[in-house]
Amino acid sequence: MFLRVFALMVVCVAVTQLMNFGLLIAVQTPTAKLYTVGQAIDALQGKPSDDDFSVSKAAHVDEPHWTPRGERTEVAMAKALGVPVERVLISFPTPMLTREKIYDRASVPRPVAPPSIQAARDVIITGDFTASFRTADGQWETVTTSSIFEPWRWFVLWWLILSAAAVAPFAWALAHRLAKPIGTFAEAAERLGRDPRAAPIAIGGPPEIAEAAAAFNRMQARLNRYVDDRATVVGAVAHDLRTPLMRLGLRLEAAPDALRQACEGDIRDMEAMISATLSYLRDTSKQGARKPLDLRSLAETVTDDLGDRGEPVTLAPGEPVVIEGNSPALKAMLNNLILNALKYAGSADVSLVEAEGQAMIEVRDDGPGIAPEDIDRVFEPFFRGERSRNRDTGGIGLGLASARAVARAHGGDVTIRNRDGGGISALVTLPV
Structure with missing residues (x-):
């Protein structure tokens, strides 16, 4: 690439000097008026x-x-x-x-x-x-x-304009050659942020660009392997914990009733946590196929299903919003946010709009809100804003973490804030 850029610059200089030499030959000696x-x-x-x-x-x-x-x-x-x-x-x-x-x-x-x-x-x-x-x-x-x-000045002016026009194609070719690989890397980095499983960069062009593209592809592969290895280890540990829990349940058959019932409750809680962990790993590590979809239709499906079960969920009307994403993952993300609002507030209001190239889904409720010191912690795995140890009222603490993981995998994010009139607002932003 260095040799090509250098050669192109030499050609530009040669063309400019040739035009100047032509000016020296063509221009007439100016005569004073x-x-x-x-x-x-x-x-x-x-x-x-x-x-x-x-x-x-x-x-x-x-x-x-x-x-x-x-x-x-x-x-x-x-x-x-x-x-x-x-x-x-x-x-x-x-x-x-x-x-x-x-x-x-x-x-x-x-x-x-x-x-x-x-x-x-x-x-x-x-x-x-x-x-x-x-x-x-x-x-x-x-x-x-x-x-x-004077006429000779006009002649020189037009000659300079002609010289600039003659060199412009070479300058455009040089700028295009330098900017195209940079633009390709910027697009690849943006694509990697939205979809870690995106196709690698096509290797081609000058040796320096091809080497940089190969290094970028190797980095992407290493990142995916690193995430996969961690998810595999955690999933294997969570799965294997079921066996000792089952043995503990069998050994408690001979224990007194009071002790057995208390231990069986703890075992059920642990099994629920293991199931939630496996589900979280499956939702955040498995990358399904992405294709254009109507986000409003997907939101209507989730709210209609919950409404058929008697849940007080409303979706504000609006125009269709088309994005590229994985339908099951986005559906699970929206379902988690709405269920979280239903659990703590008893109702949920959903709205969907498109603004500034972003699809914005807002889930609002009229519940008690979240303590200010917990706003930044609600997305931590296993963190529960409800301080009791009751899984029926507090849940496992993976719903919001899973929702944010899905949104970020699509190049977006999820934020939560307390509303002025009471309750909370969960805002999902996704690139259109």
Whole structure:
């Protein structure tokens, strides 16, 4: 890739230099425009002229820096106007890249006025100038040439535009070649955040890009193996705990009734926790196929099922919202949030909208809310906001953790806040 970028830059420089060489050959030597003192006087007197003059009036003008050329022209214009030379001022612009020359007045002889008025009017002025004449009322009339862009300047300007147009395709190709791999990696990173099981990046292009793509694919594979290994170990431990629990239940058959009933209750709680853990691992580690789906239809399915069971659940009407996701996982996520609201508040209100490229599902209830210090802990596995040890009222503590895991696996998130009027609001955001 380095050699390709370097070669492309060399080609751009070569094309630019070639265009400059063509300019050197094609451009003609610029010639200064010639004016006469008579033309300047006619412009001051308001007579029509084909030359580019602009005339203005002012109460005061600055006296220009003295030059022999300016003094000779002032003498000729004063002669042609028939006025003292003090009433005439002539100045010439100094090029930006040229420093103005300082003259010694004593070393230059004074100019001689032309022999006649016509001879004075015929004195030639080369290039741009500014001539000022003080009228009888003390005002200054000034005539200035406005030939800023001569033909040769227009030629050079168009040549530079043509040069930029000639180099633009090479610059575009270079920018595209550099930006495309970066964009590919950005898309792959975003896709990995939404779906860890997404297809790896296609390896291709220059060796550096291909090597970086291969390294990214290896990183993705290692992350998936790491998550899978941890889930497998936890799942195996949870599954194998069922055997010793079963043996404990058999050995308690000979125990006194009071002891046996208490121990059997603890065993049932442990079995419920194991079942919930296995279900949590299955929901968070198993990546089902993702396809476009209507999130509103999925929400209607969940709320209708709960409504058929007599649960007070409502879904606000709205437009369809289409996302790409795994239907069973999203359905389980929404079911967990609604059941959590029903368990602690007795009712749930669900709304679904699309805003700023995000699908937003909000589950609200009118329950007692959550203690402020527990807001950040409710998504921790096995954490229960209900402080009792009763599984029937407090649950296992994996519902919200599972819901957030599903949302984050789809590139979204779940947040919970206390409502101002009482109760809590669980907000799910998913990319559309």
